[in-house]
Amino acid sequence: MMRILPAGIILCFSLALPCHAVLPLIVNTWPFRDATATAWKTLSSGGSVLDAVEKGCSQCEIDQCDGSVGYGGSPDETGETTLDAMIMNGDTMEVGAVGDLRRIKNAIGVARAVMERTKHTFLVGESASVFAENMGFTTEDLTTNTSFSIFTKWLQENCQPNYRQNVSPDPSKSCGPYKPHALPQQRRRHQLIDIHAHDTIGMVVIDQAGHVAAGTSTNGARHKVPGRVGDSPIAGAGAYADSTAGGAAATGNGDVMMRFLPSYLAVELMRGGADPSVACKTAITRIKRHFPGFFGAVICANTTGSYGAACNKVPGFSQFPYMVFNQKSNVPIQETVDCI
Numbered sequence: 001m002m003r004i005l006p007a008g009i010i011l012c013f014s015l016a017l018p019c020h021a022v023l024p025l026i027v028n029t030w031p032f033r034d035a036t037a038t039a040w041k042t043l044s045s046g047g048s049v050l051d052a053v054e055k056g057c058s059q060c061e062i063d064q065c066d067g068s069v070g071y072g073g074s075p076d077e078t079g080e081t082t083l084d085a086m087i088m089n090g091d092t093m094e095v096g097a098v099g100d101l102r103r104i105k106n107a108i109g110v111a112r113a114v115m116e117r118t119k120h121t122f123l124v125g126e127s128a129s130v131f132a133e134n135m136g137f138t139t140e141d142l143t144t145n146t147s148f149s150i151f152t153k154w155l156q157e158n159c160q161p162n163y164r165q166n167v168s169p170d171p172s173k174s175c176g177p178y179k180p181h182a183l184p185q186q187r188r189r190h191q192l193i194d195i196h197a198h199d200t201i202g203m204v205v206i207d208q209a210g211h212v213a214a215g216t217s218t219n220g221a222r223h224k225v226p227g228r229v230g231d232s233p234i235a236g237a238g239a240y241a242d243s244t245a246g247g248a249a250a251t252g253n254g255d256v257m258m259r260f261l262p263s264y265l266a267v268e269l270m271r272g273g274a275d276p277s278v279a280c281k282t283a284i285t286r287i288k289r290h291f292p293g294f295f296g297a298v299i300c301a302n303t304t305g306s307y308g309a310a311c312n313k314v315p316g317f318s319q320f321p322y323m324v325f326n327q328k329s330n331v332p333i334q335e336t337v338d339c340i
C-alpha cells in the first residue's frame with residue numbers, strides 16, 4: 001500500500017535538505033518531554049497550533065516542570081508563587097499575556113483568554129486574577145509545602161540571595177523593609193544570581209500548512225521582588241511567532257534578556273533567510289556583548305521545519321537541552337546544543 005508522506009519528508013529526501021526539516025514540528029525549551037508529547041497529541045488530534053502551544057505549556061503548569069513552571073515554585077519575597085505566561089498567533093499577530101498572576105494555576109489558559117476574550121494584550125496582578133475568575137478559571141492557593149519550605153529556608157538565611165541593590169538595611173545582613181541609599185559613584189553591572197532560578201517553558205509549534213504559534217509559562221525568578229514580571233509574557237522577549245518567518249522562545253535571566261527582545265530578533269533573522277541555529281546564536285551574542293555572564297538560551301524554528309537552539313556558556317551551564325517532535329522522530333526527542 002502506498003503511503004502518502006507529509007510534504008516535509010519528501011522535501012527532505014528529494015532536495016537533500018537537512019532531514020530534520022519536517023512539518024509539523026514542536027520545539028520546546030528544557031527536557032520537558034510530557035509537554036512536548038501533549039502538544040503533539042493535541043495537534044495530531046485536530047487541534048490548532050494555538051491549542052498545541054496552550055495544552056503543551058499547561059501540561060508543564062500541571063506537572064510543575066522543574067519547579068520553575070506552575071504552582072508551588074519560585075516563591076517571591078513574601079512566599080507567594082505568581083505566574084507569567086503568553087501565547088502568540090503567528091497568522092494574525094494576536095498576543096495574550098498575563099504577568100504577576102495570582103491564585104490561578106493555568107496561566108497560559110488565562111493568557112489565551114486575554115487574547116480571545118478582550119481587545120487587550122497583557123493583564124497583570126490582582127486584576128488579571130479577577131479577570132480569570134470571571135472567565136471561569138478556578139482560584140486556588142499556589143503555595144505548596146515545597147514552596148513554603150523554600151521560602152522559610154530563605155528567611156532563615158537572612159533573605160539571601162535577593163534581587164535588591166543600593167538599599168539599606170544591608171541586604172546581606174537582614175530582610176526588609178528596605179530603604180534606598182545613595183547610589184555608588186561607579187555603576188556596577190547587574191550581579192547574576194542562581195542560574196536555576198529562571199527556567200521557563202517556551203514552545204514553538206508549526207503545523208503542516210506552516211501556521212506558527214508560540215507561547216511560554218513560568219513562575220518567574222525565585223525570591224523575586226513582589227510585582228516583578230519577567231521576559232516570558234513579553235512578546236518578542238519570551239516568545240515570538242510569525243507565520244511568514246518562524247517562531248522563537250527564550251529562557252533564562254529574564255530581567256536581562258527582556259531588554260534585547262531575543263525572540264523577535266531571531267524571527268527577524270530567519271525572515272531574512274538565516275538558518276535557525278544561526279539566528280538563535282546571534283540573539284544570544286547580542287546579549288552577551290553587554291552581559292557576558294548572563295544565563296539564557298533561545299530556541300528557533302523556521303516555517304519549513306528547520307530548527308536550532310543556542311545558549312550562553314557560564315560556569316555550570318555549558319549545554320542546553322531542549323525537546324523536538326516532528327513526523328520523522330515520531331516521539332519527543334531530547335536534543336542538546338553546546339553553549340557559545
Ligand SMILES: *[C@@H]1O[C@H](CO)[C@@H](O)[C@H](O)[C@H]1NC(C)=O
Pocket residue numbers: 145
Ligand atoms: C504538608 O505539610 C503538612 C504540615 O506539615 C502535612 O500535614 C502535609 O501532609 C504535607 N503535605 C504534603 C503533600 O506533603
Ligand SMILES: *[C@@H]1O[C@H](CO)[C@@H](O)[C@H](O)[C@H]1NC(C)=O
Pocket residue numbers: 017018270273274275276302303304305306
Ligand atoms: C529554514 O532553514 C533551512 C536551514 O537553514 C533552510 O534550508 C530553509 O530554506 C529555511 N526555510 C525558510 C523558509 O527560510
